[in-house]
Amino acid sequence: MLSKSQIGFIKSLHQKKYRKEHGIFIIEGIKSIAEFIPADYQIHSVYFLPQYQSLLPKLPANIKLFEVTSAELEKISTLQAPQGILALVNIPETSAIDQNTLRNNFSLVLDGVQDPGNLGTIIRTADWFGVKHVICSSNTVEVYNPKTVQATMGSLCRVKVSYHELPELLQGIDIPVFGAMLNGSSLYETKWGSEGLVVLGNEGQGVTPEIVNLISHPVTIPRVGQAESLNVAVSAAIFCADISRNLNK
Amino acid sequence: MLSKSQIGFIKSLHQKKYRKEHGIFIIEGIKSIAEFIPADYQIHSVYFLPQYQSLLPKLPANIKLFEVTSAELEKISTLQAPQGILALVNIPETSAIDQNTLRNNFSLVLDGVQDPGNLGTIIRTADWFGVKHVICSSNTVEVYNPKTVQATMGSLCRVKVSYHELPELLQGIDIPVFGAMLNGSSLYETKWGSEGLVVLGNEGQGVTPEIVNLISHPVTIPRVGQAESLNVAVSAAIFCADISRNLNK
Numbered sequence: 001m002l003s004k005s006q007i008g009f010i011k012s013l014h015q016k017k018y019r020k021e022h023g024i025f026i027i028e029g030i031k032s033i034a035e036f037i038p039a040d041y042q043i044h045s046v047y048f049l050p051q052y053q054s055l056l057p058k059l060p061a062n063i064k065l066f067e068v069t070s071a072e073l074e075k076i077s078t079l080q081a082p083q084g085i086l087a088l089v090n091i092p093e094t095s096a097i098d099q100n101t102l103r104n105n106f107s108l109v110l111d112g113v114q115d116p117g118n119l120g121t122i123i124r125t126a127d128w129f130g131v132k133h134v135i136c137s138s139n140t141v142e143v144y145n146p147k148t149v150q151a152t153m154g155s156l157c158r159v160k161v162s163y164h165e166l167p168e169l170l171q172g173i174d175i176p177v178f179g180a181m182l183n184g185s186s187l188y189e190t191k192w193g194s195e196g197l198v199v200l201g202n203e204g205q206g207v208t209p210e211i212v213n214l215i216s217h218p219v220t221i222p223r224v225g226q227a228e229s230l231n232v233a234v235s236a237a238i239f240c241a242d243i244s245r246n247l248n249k
Numbered sequence: 250m251l252s253k254s255q256i257g258f259i260k261s262l263h264q265k266k267y268r269k270e271h272g273i274f275i276i277e278g279i280k281s282i283a284e285f286i287p288a289d290y291q292i293h294s295v296y297f298l299p300q301y302q303s304l305l306p307k308l309p310a311n312i313k314l315f316e317v318t319s320a321e322l323e324k325i326s327t328l329q330a331p332q333g334i335l336a337l338v339n340i341p342e343t344s345a346i347d348q349n350t351l352r353n354n355f356s357l358v359l360d361g362v363q364d365p366g367n368l369g370t371i372i373r374t375a376d377w378f379g380v381k382h383v384i385c386s387s388n389t390v391e392v393y394n395p396k397t398v399q400a401t402m403g404s405l406c407r408v409k410v411s412y413h414e415l416p417e418l419l420q421g422i423d424i425p426v427f428g429a430m431l432n433g434s435s436l437y438e439t440k441w442g443s444e445g446l447v448v449l450g451n452e453g454q455g456v457t458p459e460i461v462n463l464i465s466h467p468v469t470i471p472r473v474g475q476a477e478s479l480n481v482a483v484s485a486a487i488f489c490a491d492i493s494r495n496l497n498k
Contacts, residue, residue, distance in 0.1 A: 117366070124476050125476075125479060125480070125483055126474075127476035128472055128474055128476040128478075129472075129473050130473030130474035153478070154477070155475075155476045158474065158475055187490075187494075188494045188497075221377075221490060222493065223377055223378075224377070224378050224496075224497070225375075225376045225377055225379035225380070225407065226376055227373050227374075227377040227402065227404045227407075228402065229377075231370050231482070233370075233480070233482075233483060234370060234373075234374055234482060234483060237479070237483040237486055237487055238487060238490045241470060241487045241491070245437045247473075248473070
C-alpha cells in the first residue's frame, strides 16, 4: 500500500524537472531491474505486484521494497501496459570526460538528437557493438526520459552517457573526429584506425555548423535510392557496424 | 469549411478498420504530399490552411481541394502538431509478387514486425539503399498506420510494400533466403551474390519457427558488447548497408 504522497512523488518523476530536482529516474520490467542491480547504479526503491516477489533478484539491504496493487502500479508506471515491477534509481554523478578516457576506443557524439526513442535505440546499439561512451550535447534529449530508458532495453546500465558543451570538448582533441554528413567521403572507404569519435546530428537539421568545423573526417553512407536522409539511430548503427567490422578484421 | 460528416469521415481513417473499409489513408506535410503526387498513388483530396495554397504543387484536375481552418485541421490530423496540409490517398491494389519480380535484386521480408515506427523506418532505409520491395507477413503492422506513414518520411511512395502468407511465398523460391538470426554466420563474411531476400523477425520473438526452416542463409551481426539484441529497424539497416557495399564494390 502506497501513501498518496509516495504516488505523487513517483508520478512527479515522469517529468524531467522533478527527475532533475530529486536526482532519481524510473526503470520498469524485471529484466531491466535485474540488469541495473549489479551495475554501478544505486537503486533507491522497488515497487512490485505480489506475483513478482519470487522473481526479485537478491537486493542490497538498504533498498526499500514496496508491494503494490495493479491500480497503484498503473498510477506510478510510465507505460501504457505496466510490466509488474518498477524501480527508482539514483541518477549518477557524471564525471568529466577527457581525452584519455576516449583513447583507443570509438565513442558516439550526439549533437542535438531530440527523439527519446532514437537516443534509447542508439544506446542499445552502442552496447551491442561494445561502444562504452555516448557523449551528448547539452541540448540533446534527456537520457532519463522514460521513453529513452525503455528503448535502451537495459543497455543504459552498461553504456556511459554524459552531457557536455561539445565545442569545448572537441576543440583541440587529438583523436580523429568522424561525422555523419551528407557530403563526406564514402563510409565504405573510410580508414577508421583504432580510435575516434563519431558525431551524429539532429533529426531534422543534422550537425550544427559550429560542430561541422570541428569534424576532421566527414563520412557519408552512400545512397543508392531516393530517400532524403536516414533516421539518426539507423545512421549510428551503420557506422557502429562498419567500425566494428574493421576493428575485428 | 468542412462539414461534420467530412470531419467524421477523415477522423475515421485514423483507424485501421475504416482505412480498410474505404481503401484510403492519410498523409501529412507539404513535402510528403509533393512526393506522393508524381508517384503511382492516386490522391483523393487535399486539406490545407490558407497559407499553404501557394505551396501546393500542380495537381490533377480531379483532386478535390479544401481550404480548412486550424481548428478543423487539428480535428482531422493524426499528428500532435499538424503540419498545415493533409491529403487522403487511395490505397493501391497490391499485385501478386512472384519470383521473377524479385530476381536480380535484394528485398526485405518482415515476419511479424509490430511497431509502426519500426516499419516506417525500415521503409525509409530501404528507399535510401534502393531496395524496391518490402514484403510483410500478414501479421505485420499495417503500413497505412499514420505512425508508419510518418516514419517513412515520404519513402512509402517509392518502395512497394505488400502483405503475403510468408510460408507460401518462400516455399520453393529459388532465390537465396538470408535471415537475421542470433546464431547464424557472421554478417561480415556473408557472400551476398547478386540477389536475395532478407528475413527480419518480430521485435520480441524474432523469426517464427516455420519461417526459420525456410531460411537458407542464417546471418548474425557480430556482437562485441552485451546488449541482448538489436532493434529490428537497426538490424535491417545494417543488412542493407552491407549488401549495398557489396553490390557497389
